[in-house]
Amino acid sequence: MDDASVRTALLVARTAESRGCLRPGDWPDVAVSLLLEGAEDPAIAELAGLSRQANGWDTEPLVAAACERHEILVPNCDESTILLARLMADDIRARPTVVTAPMTRLLAGLAPPDFESDLASRCFTAEEYLDCGCTEVDLSFEAELQSMPTLGLSAPVTQALARPLRSTLPTTQPAYGHHEH
Ligand SMILES: [Zn+2]
Structure with missing residues (x-):
């Protein structure tokens, strides 16, 4: 998985989250799919290890770290x-x-x-x-x-x-x- 695709996936996920279409417990599944495609990012790897009962306190620091690394800004x-x-x-x-x-x-x-x-x-x-x-x-x-x-x-x-x-x-x-x- 190339960096542009990881970036697109993170952008879409972060955008979905901002519109109420992705909850904290959905991040692990997204992260697992990215890892299986070969994404290499420590925050994504850690997100993949969380359970579906994860809450925003668990996911937000990791998501924020991954988004910062990939320079993700949620569009209007x-x-x-x-x-x-x-x-x-x-x-x-x-x-x-x-x-x-x-x-x-x-x-x-x-x-x-x-x-x-x-x-x-x-x-x-x-x-x-x-x-x-x-x-x-x-x-x-x-x-x-x-x-x-x-x-x-x-x-x-x-x-x-x-x-x-x-x-x-x-x-x-x-x-x-x-x-x-
Ligand atoms: Zn009618």
Whole structure:
């Protein structure tokens, strides 16, 4: 695993954490995936040894050390939404979901409470009509989201990073019918 890929993975993980899409207990899995790909970083090695019950007191000093070494700065709300969208597009291309419009649903969850990201806000609005027949759903938007450029990370690293966010998707297709809007 080259340094640029380690940097991309850390940037995505740190960004996901800042948006509430990765919890302290998710870091060990991410770190293990990086180690298995050959990342060499003492803080990442130590993170990999933590349990899934790890809390922020355990993970933060190690994550901060790794991020400092790799000069990671979490981008603003718009850019961080796009970064997470690219991650989830990679994950969904590799492992399809059972629900329609998974990208729209995932990114909608990033919108509240601040609505600072145009992309997340657009998904939030679109999601409300996905399972309702009252209006035509624009599937070209979902297709556009699913074809976002790849981050180029390996499948195991992508999967480890995407798992927490993906777990927010419904596990079965929601019933179709009219809702109050
Ligand atoms: Zn409706």
